[in-house]
Amino acid sequence: MSDAEFGRLCRALLVYSADGKEVQLEGAEKVLWKRVKRQEDRFRESYEEQLQSKRNAGKKGAAKRWRNMEYDGTAIADDSVAMAECDTAIVGMAGVGKNGYTETKTEIKTETETSVVDKPPQKEKADAFSKFAGSDACLMAALKDFEKMRRTIKKPMTDRAKQMLVNKLRKEFSPESWIAVLEQSINHCWTDVYALKDQSSQTFSRRPAPNAMDDLNELHRLFSEEG
Secondary structure, eight states: OOHHHHHHHHHHHHHHHHHOOOOOOOSTHHHHHHHHHHHHHHHHHHHHHHHHHHHHHHHHHHHHHHHHHHHHHHHHHHHHHHHHHHHHHHHTOSSOOTTTHHHHHHHHHHHHHHHHHHSOOOOOOOOHHHHHHTTOHHHHHHHHHHHHHHHHTTOOOOHHHHHHHHHHHHHHSOGGGHHHHHHHHHHHTOSSOOOOSSGGGTTTTTSOOOOHHHHHHHHHHHHHHHO
């Protein structure tokens, strides 16, 4: 078979595979055409059988998925009804409203918000320094400076440490010396309070500072006595 005859045979096979039409052959390729045609028919039948098998398997899988979805939907609906009945019993309502679980949840939220609003605000608890100093601003400032000094030296005061400090001031020192005692510890960066080294300075911090008018009056008194 020549190249031309082989080419006509291949072209006829391609046309038959695509459209199912037979091309009129004239040369030696006509002898082989029936054999080639039967082989092509067997291939086509095998392909159609495989395609149909895949189609059937796809239909079965889709039907199974639909059945599972229908079952899950029924279970979810049953669970929603049970939850709505449980919430209705907790709130104490006679029956479920027309919106079901939504109305029940709103009722619970309303009760929670009401309880929060009705709760009175808690007052801030005063610390030991505030109770001890009272209305004495100078004493309160000294106590705060002592606390700040303790933080500076990396020895911060706890609530118990504050209470122990004011107890010691109240028991071991007179009220007139409290500020001086605190200032002594602040100046020396002491973590505790101790007796004053110079007892005459116990009342120094509360003694008013002299001013220029007092100095003039004292000078005037001295000149008057000498004159």
